[in-house]
Amino acid sequence: MSAVAFHIGPVPVHGRAILAPMDGFSDLPFRLICRELGSAMSYTEFVNVDELAATRKRDAKCWRKLVFDLSERPMTFQIYGHDVDRMIAVAAKLQDQDPAPDIVDINMGCYVRNIAERGAGSGMLRFPDRIARLFAGLSSQLHLPVTGKMRLGWDPSSRVHVEVARILEDNGARLIAVHGRTKSQGYGGQADWDAIAEVRQAVKVPVIGNGDVKTVADIARLRAHTGCDAVMIGRAAIGNPWIFAGKDREQVTFDEKVALMRRHLQLNLDFYGQRFGLVLFRKHAARYIHGLPDVERLRVPLLTARTVAAFDEAVGAWAFAAQA
16 A cells, blocks of 8 residues: 555545545545555445435435445545535434445536526535534534535636635535636636645645546646645546546557456446446447547447447457457
């Protein structure tokens, strides 16, 4: 194991590159692959506290998002909501489940309209007093470290990243992750690394920088530019989890891609079952094959395969043709 890079409260983190929590992507199978390749810790997909409060069924979709493998530690459960009291109550119960997470994180970055406009996700950034009350309550009720992932603000005219970062630290947050865009930007425009640096300079707790990290070199560039303790990688890791192993897409061999696709599919099948495991793998498959030779020959049969055998046959025929 590598040396400790930084701590989140008492929790050591052995590395500087981390897979970002992404709805629909950072599930157990993909997290396992990224951890094996070098991601330093795991975040679940964000989970709605209203759904968690409404059901105790461990086979419900919201609860399945919180299933993790012990090899993923340190493990972070990311939750979101707009009701402070409910968020505190749900988080307090999550820390007591078996197995328990190491960290609870609050999503203050989701820009999706029906979430943000209800005051959850990035919508929380419009209510700094609510954030203060939430983190003060979480810090007093939980024995686990509490962290937050945020954007810069609601829009470019109302950037509150430094103010909110200080509120988080003052109310017990043990780490702050910052996506260098506002809610209104979504994923458009350019991430503001200067703003991430401003957060790093404003607080003493560790800061993770996020936004526009597309290559291995970008990891070092973001850290050098901002002084952040670690870098969070989201969209660039989809189809190229080797970025955590220090490899850009063009450095990964054909055989490595085929082998990892097969492994990822098997993990999906093990976790979701035959039918949904294959269906949910297709969106990853589309990213894995990007840039490969003669990719159009594979795209349609791969993404429309209805059985594992059909998927395997498509990959095998394409691999044979590409290597001929």
